[in-house]
Amino acid sequence: MVKVEDYEVPENLYYHKEYLWAKVENGKVRIGVSDFAQKQLNDIVYVELPSVGDAITQNEPFGTLESVKAVSDLVAPVSGTIESVNGELESKPELVNEDPYGEGWLLIVAPTNLDAELKQIMGFDEVVEWHKKLAKEG
Secondary structure (H helix, E strand, O other): OEEEOOEEEOOOOEEOOOOEEEEEEOOEEEEEEOHHHHHHHOOEEEEEOOOOOOEEOOOOEEEEEEEOOOEEEEEOOOOEEEEEEOOHHHHOOOHHHHOOOOOOOOEEEEEOOHHHHHOOOEOHHHHHHHHHHHHHHO
16 A cells, blocks of 8 residues: 555555556456545445446446445446445445445446456556646645
8 A cells, every 4th residue: 555645545446547457366356445535525424325236337337336425426436236335325425435446445346348457547657647637736
């Protein structure tokens, strides 16, 4: 894990420009919210996610995060069929703030076009530079 400005950035993930991360695990993809996003949103009070079996499409909204500041769309970093949803978030949405790369994960999908879609989102080096740019812009 590397800190860029005030944000944690794990090295083994892919990152979408809409502030979600994707981790490839045994042919599946675990998706969650980046540290940058959860800190910008502040206190997350509600998470709306789709159901197991639903399909999501890269770059399309699939759910929402509600914080005391705003309601934000969750935009899919990859396409696929949802295999698992983090049910803990129904009663504990604050897990997204407390542990965005661990217990605060959102869903696991069976990807439909993984190799091609990973090329369209950021790897570690790209996201570090992007976070530095965002921090400078304030």
